[in-house]
Amino acid sequence: MPERPYTYYDFTLSLCPHCLRRVEAKIVFEDGGVYMLKRCLTHGRQKVLIATDVEYYKSIRNYVKPSETPRRFNTATHYGCPYDCGLCTDHEQHSCLTVIEITDRCNLTCPTCYAESSPTHGRHRTLEEVEAMVDVLVANEGEPDVVQISGGEPTLHPQFWEILDMCKRKPIKHLMVNTNGVRLAKDEAFVARLATYVPAFEVYLQFDSFRKEVLETMRGRDLRDVRLQALEHLNKYNLSTTLVVTLQKGLNHDEIGEIIDFALKQRCVRGVTFQPTQAAGRLDHFNPETDRFSLTEVRQEILRQSPLFTAADLLPVPCNPDALVMGYALKLGGEVFPLTRYIQPAELLQNSGNTIVYEHDPRLRNHLLRLFSTANTVDTVTPELNQLLCCLPMVQAPNLRYENLFRVIILQFMDAWNFDVRAVKKSCVHIVSKDLKIIPFETMNIFYRDAEKVARLQELRDISVL
Incomplete structure (x- = not known):
């Protein structure tokens, strides 16, 4: 009997990347890769590479643990995932890390930006609005694990310090500030004041490349000196820092090992987070059909480029093993x-x-x-x-x-191309929206970020109940 060219493995629900309609999807193994096969009534058949390591992909199911849900849910389940976010009653994971966007404004206009920020985009949230966002999260979590103050570029907010003071009064276990580093490089006094918020405080510093052409492609500007000056100030005050690297295939994926080695030499750096580019928002130099970089590809490149780690060191994170990989190391006695x-x-x-x-x-x-x-x-x-x-x-x-700890994290935010409803139900990185809903990072950027996307979402909801 004739055989199909692949091995059928599983079934899930995904999205058509062109119209965002919910579609059925097969998970298959073919030529050493894991693919999602789906068919949209309007846009036809689609084949998306979702993993490059079959054995690792199969192993992630061994790391699933019982779900940890929030104290309360915020929206009902009516249209079906992913059309009910808020968190809906069908979501399987509480907020491990929650992003609070205090401004839409930024001092850069990066060609790669899921929030589409710029110096003229949107507005700053008021202090009252930000506190309401934090309070919604506290009501859900009791004591939120990690809150990340973000934007836009949050250091531009005219009430930035009042916002940090307010957050410190709340029962938040760990507070982070997500920044491109421009303010930190220019203003040492700003970094010195940030250091007064320790312990349980960290800087999440954008750090994509050592190469001029890569930074100009991704960020629109050569930021090498900015990054190094920011780190000089952060090292001086030993302010705990995570370097966050947005990865694009063929652009900066060959710098992974170099970035890890560099990070290990920085007094203030506690780890590196690698994030493959999510096909959402502003993407001026990115083709989702050719430039995608899967979680397993990142893992394989870490193993190839960094002699520090073996396959036994980079494991799925049990709360959401489809989207997260972790590896920890200890810095002891100069080793x-x-x-x-x-x-x-x-x-x-x-x-x-x-x-x-x-x-x-x-x-x-x-x-x-x-x-x-x-x-x-x-x-x-x-x-x-x-x-x-x-x-x-x-x-x-x-x-x-804490300064003895070094961690490497791979964090893959799904988009409409590799969307898997099984994984999004366990998403544990969330954003508090302007209308005080708590929404998974992935679906926020696909459906909920702006009025145009919400209008399209309502059309999809109407279709789903026909």
Whole structure:
């Protein structure tokens, strides 16, 4: 009997990338890749590469854990995912990280910008509006894990400091500021004042490339000196910083290892987050059919370019394994030790154990025995890292500080091309909208960001109930 050219693996719901109608999709394996096959009544058949590592893709289902839901939901489920966001009662994950956009304005007009920000776009939110956004989140979460103040460029807001003070009065565990670094480079006093908000405070610094032509393509400007000056100020005050890298295939994906090496040498940097470009918003130099860079491709490039990590170090994050990969390392005694490989898988899923095994690395053992308050045997320690290691076992290590931690995260925000309803239901990175709804990052940028998109959404809702 004749055979199809692929192996059928699974089924899901996706979107047509052209009209955004909900469509059925097959997940198939073909020629070493994972593809989504879908068909729109208007735009025909579509084939989208969603992963380049079949075995890793199959393994992510082994990392699924019970959902952690918010204290309350905000919208009813009527039209079906993804047309009910808010969070709707059918959403499966609470807000691990929530973005509060305090302004639409920016001092750059980046050719790549999901929010389409610019010096003239939109407006600043009032302090009262921002507090209402934060209060909605607190009502949902009780004590939000991570709140990221963003924009636009949030450091432009005329009440920026009042907003940070207000957030610090709220029961927020960890506060971040998302910035392009221009203000931080120009104004050391600004960085010094930011440093007064520690602990539980961090800078999320845009850092895409070391190359002039890449920055001009993605950001419209050569920002190399800006980035280095900003980091000089951040290092001076040892202000915890994550470098966030937007990746595009053929543009900057070959710089991954160099960026990791650079980050490890910075006193203030606690890790690097790699984000493949989401096909949403302003994309002047991006073709979603040819320039896409999948999560597995990023993972493969980290393994190829960075000698620090092995496949055992870059694991799916259990709250949303389709979209998140994590790898942790410890910086101890001038050396860097990958940590994730020593976590027992059962403990990773339960997040209730407290055992880290490092039997094959006596150097790490000796460092940890000095740091951890309790050591059970030569091969096992029982630590607690004060909730700094997301999704890893709790550990007790009073002498271990945040500056000893280094993390690499891959964060893939789906768009209409690779949209998978199974994954979006577990999205844990959310945005509080202007109308005080809490919306997954992915669907916010596809459906809810502006009036034009919301109008199209209503048309799709009407179609869905016919």
